[in-house]
Amino acid sequence: MKRPRPTRRGGPAAAWHVTEPQAAAYADGSLPETDAWSVEKHVEACAPCAARVSAAVRAGAAAPALADVRAALLAFATADAPAEATAPAEAGAPRAAGDLLPGVSPAPAAPADTAAAGRAGRAPAPQLAGDLSPAPTAHADTPAARHSGPTPAPAADGRTAVAARHAGPEPGGAGGVCARRRGAFRDPRAWMVWAAGPAVRGPWLVALLVTGLVAAGAARAAGMSGVRPLLLALAPVLPSAGVAVSYGRHADPMHELAASTPSGGLRLLLTRTASVLAVSVPLLTLAGQLLPAAAGAPATPAWLLPGLALTLAALALASYVGCRIATCAVTAGWLLAVGGPALLAGAGESGESSLADALSDSLATVLSGPAAQSCWAAAAAVCAGLLALRRTSFDHLERI
Amino acid sequence: MTSAVSVHSVSIHGLTVRHRRTTALDAVDLSFGTGVHGLLGPNGAGKTSLIRVLATVAPPTAGRVELLGGDISAPTHRTSVRRRLGYLPQEFGYYPGFTVREFVAYMAWLKEVPRAKAPAAVERAVARVGLADRIDAKVRTLSGGMVRRAGIAQAIVNDPELLLLDEPTAGLDPEQRVDFRALLRELGRTATVIVSTHLVEDVAAACSEVTVIGGGRVAYRGTPHALAALAAEAGAEDFGDNPIERGYAVALRHHRSGLGGSAGWGAGR
Numbered sequence: 237m238k239r240p241r242p243t244r245r246g247g248p249a250a251a252w253h254v255t256e257p258q259a260a261a262y263a264d265g266s267l268p269e270t271d272a273w274s275v276e277k278h279v280e281a282c283a284p285c286a287a288r289v290s291a292a293v294r295a296g297a298a299a300p301a302l303a304d305v306r307a308a309l310l311a312f313a314t315a316d317a318p319a320e321a322t323a324p325a326e327a328g329a330p331r332a333a334g335d336l337l338p339g340v341s342p343a344p345a346a347p348a349d350t351a352a353a354g355r356a357g358r359a360p361a362p363q364l365a366g367d368l369s370p371a372p373t374a375h376a377d378t379p380a381a382r383h384s385g386p387t388p389a390p391a392a393d394g395r396t397a398v399a400a401r402h403a404g405p406e407p408g409g410a411g412g413v414c415a416r417r418r419g420a421f422r423d424p425r426a427w428m429v430w431a432a433g434p435a436v437r438g439p440w441l442v443a444l445l446v447t448g449l450v451a452a453g454a455a456r457a458a459g460m461s462g463v464r465p466l467l468l469a470l471a472p473v474l475p476s477a478g479v480a481v482s483y484g485r486h487a488d489p490m491h492e493l494a495a496s497t498p499s500g501g502l503r504l505l506l507t508r509t510a511s512v513l514a515v516s517v518p519l520l521t522l523a524g525q526l527l528p529a530a531a532g533a534p535a536t537p538a539w540l541l542p543g544l545a546l547t548l549a550a551l552a553l554a555s556y557v558g559c560r561i562a563t564c565a566v567t568a569g570w571l572l573a574v575g576g577p578a579l580l581a582g583a584g585e586s587g588e589s590s591l592a593d594a595l596s597d598s599l600a601t602v603l604s605g606p607a608a609q610s611c612w613a614a615a616a617a618v619c620a621g622l623l624a625l626r627r628t629s630f631d632h633l634e635r636i
Numbered sequence: 637m638t639s640a641v642s643v644h645s646v647s648i649h650g651l652t653v654r655h656r657r658t659t660a661l662d663a664v665d666l667s668f669g670t671g672v673h674g675l676l677g678p679n680g681a682g683k684t685s686l687i688r689v690l691a692t693v694a695p696p697t698a699g700r701v702e703l704l705g706g707d708i709s710a711p712t713h714r715t716s717v718r719r720r721l722g723y724l725p726q727e728f729g730y731y732p733g734f735t736v737r738e739f740v741a742y743m744a745w746l747k748e749v750p751r752a753k754a755p756a757a758v759e760r761a762v763a764r765v766g767l768a769d770r771i772d773a774k775v776r777t778l779s780g781g782m783v784r785r786a787g788i789a790q791a792i793v794n795d796p797e798l799l800l801l802d803e804p805t806a807g808l809d810p811e812q813r814v815d816f817r818a819l820l821r822e823l824g825r826t827a828t829v830i831v832s833t834h835l836v837e838d839v840a841a842a843c844s845e846v847t848v849i850g851g852g853r854v855a856y857r858g859t860p861h862a863l864a865a866l867a868a869e870a871g872a873e874d875f876g877d878n879p880i881e882r883g884y885a886v887a888l889r890h891h892r893s894g895l896g897g898s899a900g901w902g903a904g905r
Contacts, residue, residue, distance in 0.1 A: 270809055273779050489729025490742075493790065495693040496723040497746035498715045504746070628711045632695045 254278060254285040259292035444474060444516055448523035455527045464527040465595040468534065468603070469574050471520045472543040473567040476550040478512035479505070480563035487559065501630040502623075505554075509547065517543075534596075538603040541612040546570055548619035555626035574598055644669045645798055645828040646690060651699035653685045660685035662852040663699070672824035674843035674860070675832040676884055681849045683832040684726055687802045690830065691723040704797055719748055722796030724787045726803050730775045736762060736786050737771045743790035761793040762786075764819060766812070780807040788816070792823065799829045805838055817842040836880045840864075848887045855891035863887065 254262075254275055261267040262275050279286040293299075447470065455463040483505050485491040494500040499507075517540065524536030546566055553562035574595070581594040602608060647667040653660045661682045675683045688694040689701060692708055704720055706713040730739050740761055744754045762771050765785040770778065775786055784807045791799060805813050813835075820842040823829050833839060839846050840860050848856040848863075856863065860880055867882030 269780060269807075273781055273809055276779065489731065491729075492693060492725045493723070493728050493743060494746055496691045496718060496721060497743070498718040498748050499746040500718070631711065631714060632693060 252278070253282065254288055256288065256292075259285075259288045260296075262289060263292040263296040441478075441515065444478070444519055447474065448519050452523050452526040464524070464536075465592055465599055467520070467524060467527065468536070468539055468599055469571070469595060471524070471539040472546050473570050474520065475509075475513050475516045475543055476547045476563050476566060478516060479509050479547065479550065480559045482508045482512060484554075484559035495632070502627045505551065505559075505630055509551065513544075513547070534600050534603040538609070541609055541616065542603060545612045545616035545619060548616050548623060552619045552622040552626065555623065555629040574602060577601075645704050646830070647702045648689075649700045651686075651689065651701060652697045653682070653689060653694070654697045655685075659852050661689075664852070664854055666847065666854060666857075668828050668830060668845075670824070670826065670828055671844040672820050672829045672831065672842050674839035674846040675830060675849060676834070676836065676839060676846060677832075677849035677855070678888070679834070682852045683849055684802055686849070687723075687800050687830065687832055688725075690798075691721065691725075691800050692718060693723070717798070719794065720797040721747075722791035722794065722799040724791040724801045724804055726806075728787055730783075730786075732776055734775050735772050736767055736775055736778070736789070739775050739786060740790045740793050744793045747794040749794050757793050757795075761789040764792065765789045766815060781809060781812055784808060785812070785816075788819075795827075797827050799823060799827050801829070801831045803832060803834070805833060805835055813838065814841075836878070836884055840878075840880045848884060848891070850888050850891045853891070856887035 252274075258267060258271070258275065262272055267275065275285075275289065279289050447467070451463050451467045481487045483491075488494065494504055520539070521536065524539075527536075550559075550562045550566040553565060556562075557565075575598075577598040578591065578594040581597065644667040646669075649665050651661055651664045651666075664682075664686070666686075675686065677683050685694070689696050690703065692703075692714055701708050703717045706717070708714045708717055731742075734742070737758060740758045741754060744758055749757055759768070759771065762768055765788045767782060767785050767789065770782065775783060778786065784804065788801070788804055791801065805816060808816060817838065820829060820831065824842075824844065831838065831843065843860055846856070846858065846860050846863055847854060856866075858866075863883035864879035865883070866886050867879055
């Protein structure tokens with residue numbers, strides 16, 4: 237399929253325009269990717285084609301999504317305008333917002349309030365882009381503000397349609413996240429903290445929060461005495477699970493890029509481990525404090541040293557077999573060591589409380605008392621030493 | 637080529653890379669200096685394996701690799717090389733929430749670009765690949781060609797002395813490729829740029845030197861002009877759309893039939 241492409245700058249000289257069939261193919265996603273790029277570049281500069289494309293998109297499957305975005309943006313603009321704008325701009329603000337989005341204000345602005353609409357359009361648009369974060373506003377950003385007012389409203393239309401095609405609307409409640417991130421970027425220290433542990437924001441954090449909340453909730457509401465030993469049994473391996481989902485080529489989408497940088501390897505692994513511990517230790521300790529005490533179970537802080545030792549053991553093992561396998565092995569080993577005896581002891585009797593008692597007993601054996609804790613401290617030291625000896629093995633991509 | 641103090645920023649000797657039982661590179665000797673170098677070769681020839689070893693992400697099975705004046709098997713020198721390295725893998729990922737600015741800034745942070753210079757370096761790198769108007773857009777909302785350009789931006793954010801690009805023009809439209817070649821020529825004035833590609837027109841337009849790799853060995857080294865002349869010498873006018881394509885095919889054919897030996901041939905033998 238050979239056709240002339242639009243020039244890069246677009247403009248009136250461009251001989252090529254989007255045809256109706258192409259617009260329809262673009263809207264339903266069946267246009268080949270390179271052609272779609274040409275269309276996207278072209279509609280930035282060509283109002284008639286933008287109108288054609290946005291009409292096609294509005295007629296297509298994305299219509300409900302666009303309506304949602306429009307409603308959200310309108311609600312935002314109308315709520316905000318009275319507080320910020322003077323009387324003439326107040327009338328203009330919703331119109332400017334309408335220009336950003338299809339179908340709200342199709343009629344061109346009357347000459348009388350053109351200036352007001354233009355002023356208002358310049359004022360709220362960047363703010364919208366900052367606050368009502370992810371999808372369309374990032375695209376609509378400055379060009380929309382430039383164009384709002386009398387002239388090519390359809391162009392803004394087209395861009396919004398493009399944004400919707402790529403991203404779709406984000407669920408509500410995400411507002412402000414983007415602005416906060418940009419703020420974090422300007423403050424270098426906050427940026428560092430944020431950049432240190434991208435995975436802390438991922439599914440592992442959700443799992444951790446759910447564990448804590450469910451444990452606390454179940455214990456409070458149902459009065460289950462077995463929850464506390466169960467949380468104690470899981471707590472020492474949760475941090476290393478967090479490390480496994482934040483580092484390594486199986487877990488980290490940027491791993492190959494990171495591996496070519498001076499910060500890749502052990503330094504990045506330790507940075508991520510530190511951020512995982514910084515999140516999980518307070519959370520799990522808090523959850524433990526909220527639980528009612530169970531007879532015979534060790535005190536909650538008893539898991540801290542074993543948790544550190546098991547995390548370091550997983551890291552040291554990871555220098556041989558990679559993070560994922562190492563974490564699985566250490567987790568399985570720990571759960572077998574703690575849960576195995578409990579299952580065997582509890583199997584004879586029936587009822588959950590007896591199983592919980594058995595788990596408490598086996599936890600007490602491995603966690604309680606100065607002797608057990610000293611052993612865990614020694615194990616942590618040994619694993620840390622081994623990790624230091626194996627430090628350069630993280631410099632290359634994980635094998636296998 | 638084997639003088640004690642090499643003028644080459646990249647010199648490799650007897651480089652062998654094996655993946656399980658297949659040999660990707662077989663005792664390759666190569667050296668590269670300042671300028672833009674094209675790596676041509678069929679799929680599976682070993683281009684990506686070579687780039688990944690040079691990017692220090694994959695260890696060589698055997699052989700010596702010297703980058704920017706030292707052996708990269710020494711951890712301290714490897715770290716120093718990584719600060720001065722730019723690498724665009726064939727495929728790369730990013731965190732879903734990242735904007736272009738955050739993606740490039742995160743890579744600048746990993747590459748230890750000084751904190752005071754980082755924000756300006758990020759904006760300059762993004763502007764150089766023509767994404768300045770989309771700098772605060774989420775990476776996942778960009779088209780394939782734009783993601784590729786964001787990848788090129790992260791590679792050049794630390795003004796690398798050694799820039800390794802694996803199929804950088806895949807997904808770029810013809811116009812963007814023209815712009816990209818101009819950027820390559822500009823970068824090649826001060827840095828060693830190694831570009832793996834299967835598009836011979838990229839090599840013709842942007843590279844000062846071309847290396848053809850076939851079957852894990854060096855099949856040809858020379859200028860794009862010399863490669864184009866090769867086809868005329870061999871009298872191969874019957875296939876390919878342009879002289880370089882014909883030269884490339886002739887070089888590979890000679891390499892496969894083991895006819896290496898004349899001037900400019902088979903540096904890997």
